[in-house]
Amino acid sequence: MSTIGLESWAVDLAEVGPVYPFQGWEVAMTIVGVVFWLGWHRIQYLRENEHLKNVRDIGDKEKIAKALERY
Amino acid sequence: MDGNLNALTTIFTEFYYWVTVVFMFLIHVGFCMYEVGVSRRRNHMHTLMKNIMIIPLVTVTFFFFGWWIYWAFPNFPFFGGLNHEMGDPNLPWSETMGTNLSDRITGVFWAAFLLFSWTAASIVSGSVIERIRSSALWVHAVLIGSVFWIIDAAWGWHYEGWMVKYLGYHDAYASGVIHAIAGGYALGVLMVLGPRLGKFAKNGTPRDIPPHNPWMVTIGIFLIYTGFWGFYAACNVPAISPEAIGGEITGTTWTATNIYLAPTSLSAITFNFLMSLSGGLMAAYVVSKGDAFWTFSGGLAGIITASAGNDLYHPIQAMIIGAIGVVIVYKLHYWVERRFKLDDAVGAVAVHGYSGVVGLIISGFVLWGAPSSPFEGYATINPIGQTLGAVIMFFVLGFLPGWIVAKMQNAAGALRIPEEVELQGLDYAEHHTYEDAKSEIIEADKAYLANK
Numbered sequence: 001m002s003t004i005g006l007e008s009w010a011v012d013l014a015e016v017g018p019v020y021p022f023q024g025w026e027v028a029m030t031i032v033g034v035v036f037w038l039g040w041h042r043i044q045y046l047r048e049n050e051h052l053k054n055v056r057d058i059g060d061k062e063k064i065a066k067a068l069e070r071y
Numbered sequence: 072m073d074g075n076l077n078a079l080t081t082i083f084t085e086f087y088y089w090v091t092v093v094f095m096f097l098i099h100v101g102f103c104m105y106e107v108g109v110s111r112r113r114n115h116m117h118t119l120m121k122n123i124m125i126i127p128l129v130t131v132t133f134f135f136f137g138w139w140i141y142w143a144f145p146n147f148p149f150f151g152g153l154n155h156e157m158g159d160p161n162l163p164w165s166e167t168m169g170t171n172l173s174d175r176i177t178g179v180f181w182a183a184f185l186l187f188s189w190t191a192a193s194i195v196s197g198s199v200i201e202r203i204r205s206s207a208l209w210v211h212a213v214l215i216g217s218v219f220w221i222i223d224a225a226w227g228w229h230y231e232g233w234m235v236k237y238l239g240y241h242d243a244y245a246s247g248v249i250h251a252i253a254g255g256y257a258l259g260v261l262m263v264l265g266p267r268l269g270k271f272a273k274n275g276t277p278r279d280i281p282p283h284n285p286w287m288v289t290i291g292i293f294l295i296y297t298g299f300w301g302f303y304a305a306c307n308v309p310a311i312s313p314e315a316i317g318g319e320i321t322g323t324t325w326t327a328t329n330i331y332l333a334p335t336s337l338s339a340i341t342f343n344f345l346m347s348l349s350g351g352l353m354a355a356y357v358v359s360k361g362d363a364f365w366t367f368s369g370g371l372a373g374i375i376t377a378s379a380g381n382d383l384y385h386p387i388q389a390m391i392i393g394a395i396g397v398v399i400v401y402k403l404h405y406w407v408e409r410r411f412k413l414d415d416a417v418g419a420v421a422v423h424g425y426s427g428v429v430g431l432i433i434s435g436f437v438l439w440g441a442p443s444s445p446f447e448g449y450a451t452i453n454p455i456g457q458t459l460g461a462v463i464m465f466f467v468l469g470f471l472p473g474w475i476v477a478k479m480q481n482a483a484g485a486l487r488i489p490e491e492v493e494l495q496g497l498d499y500a501e502h503h504t505y506e507d508a509k510s511e512i513i514e515a516d517k518a519y520l521a522n523k
Contacts, residue, residue: 002440002451004383009333009445012322013313019334020385021437029387036391040353047360 080310081175087309088179094301095186097294099126102193104291106200108284109417113496114201121205125192128209129216133185135163137217141184144225150233157231183305184224187249188216190302194253195473197417199260202267202493207477207486214472215256223248223468227460230332230444239443239450240460243329244306244340244378246430247464254424255469257415263477264486266414268493277408280416285363292367296348299374303340303381306330318445331444335382343389347377350393358401368422369397375426376400379457380434383441392433400425424465431461 001007003021022029103122110118129137143158160167160177167174168181192212199208227234228248234240242248271277282288308328313320316332326334351373352366359365374381376396377389384392404421407413415421435457443452450456480486488497496502 002442003438004441006442007440007451008319008442008447010319010321010447013320013324013326013334014322016334019383021383021388021441022385026385029385033387033390036350036353036394040357043357 084309085175085179088176088183088305091301091305092179092182092186095183095190095298095305098186098298098302099189099193101291101294101296101298102190102197104287104294105417106197106291108287108289108291109197109282110200111280111283111496113498113502115498116501117205117497118200121200121203121208122193122196124205124209125189125196125212125216128213129188129192130185132213132217133188133221134168134181135217137188137221138168138181138184139163140218140221141225141229144222145229145231146233147225150237154231184221186305187224187245187302188220191220191249191253191256192216194250194419194423195257195260198257198415198419199264200416201497202487203260203264204485204488207480210480211256211260211473211476214476215253215469219256219468219472220249220252223252223464227464228330230330230446234456234460234463235331235443236449238456238459239452240456241331241434241438241441241443241452242379242431242460243331243335243382244303246375246377246379246427246434247460249427250375250378250423251427251431251461251464252469254420254422254427255465256473258413258420258424259470259473259475260477261413261415261420262411262474263481266412267416268490270414271412275409275412277412277414282364288364289367292371295371299371300344303344304337307335307337307340308332309337316445319447320445328445329382333382333442333445339383340381342386343377343381343384344374346386346390347373347381347393349373350390351376351397354394354397355401358398365401365418368418369401372397372400372422372426375423376430376433378427379430380438383438388437392430392437395433396426396429399429424469428461428465431457431464 004019005023006016006019099122103119106118106122107115139158139161142161143153143155145154145157147153159165161181162168167177171177192215195211195215196208224232226232227238227240227242228245229235232240240247267280269278270280306329308330310325311328311332312325313322316328318332320334327336329335348370352370354373355369356366359369373393373396377384377392380392381389400421403425404415404418407420408415413420432454435452435454438452439454441452443449477486492499
């Protein structure tokens, strides 16, 4: 058993196509990849919301004025 | 070079490796920038010199004996003697180790391996900044760069290496043979060297020592990424015929191969390099809660985790493996820091060492049963072989030598700088010389102007 479909390199390379593991599972792998990507956006969005909310609560006029001076 | 095709192939191969060497120089530039950026102002020049001098010291020793080790040690000492047939043409006094019109490949191939050696030494260099004596680090640089990594390359990164034959060890882009060993070696040295003053509070809580120049650190790591492209290309044989390989492959189709002479393509590794970089960056951003430096290092860790199998993975597999590796490595870094009071200034043990180990183990499962070599009788890739390989790389050839040599240096009082110097900064003397020279020349100019 070999995950790439070849157990040895005793082949004619002219007749070999894909050699990545788990051929036939490309659609499933794509779904996993897309879930990873969308999940990243979801986590990042929620964290950014929380961060902006916290930062907004911290600022008073004096601090904001100092931040403006820093440019 | 008989015949036009042979001549073209030889010149192409020569030029190919030469380009990879130039690209890989950027890895060292990146490491220097990263280290200096991370260090505090009072240690800049020493930090830079410590890393720069790795270049000549590892280069000359790699010429004198490192390159010979690679060719002579594939089965030595456990499964045979020294291989004199392959080793002798790579001794420093051999005719092929110089200008020789009947051999146009040895020089560029030697250089490609040499640049890997610099990288291995430079990984160790970053973790120990601001308190190790340069003399001590340079001994470690020669040992990791011209002895231990090249022994592991002979065993596990050579088409005749015993680890490949008997364990089915597969490590196409050096998760283990460069990164795990260098991370393990750094850990061994760090265990003896101890943390920088002030790194841990009295109750053991670690303090952050922020980089003095974040932008320098950023550009440094981006240069490392860039050089990593060259590293990947350098790990391949660009074009070779089945006849020249001399293994089991039939037919007449030429191919690029990995270092084991098993088929892959530059296209495959380009897919996988970028997808594992991306998986690493995305996972690191999430797990570090957007910490810039961990995110950048996570990109590197993602590539390193996927590197063992990036010649064969599907791009989505490379992305997911890179992401998984980063999460494990990040958690492990902070656990080890708290538990063992370990001060790794640049996170090298984690980014290189743990990523390499995790990457090897994962590849054993994902590539289970795939042929490790085009030659008959070699074990196929398997989880046990990859795990044993990870132990050999990280612990046996990395951690143990680093720890033993550091212990000897420590016993001789030759490992760490004095506490007073650490507080004043390694550049204290240079700063004073600089300031004195500056005031002297300003006074001289003023006096000249006054007398005019």
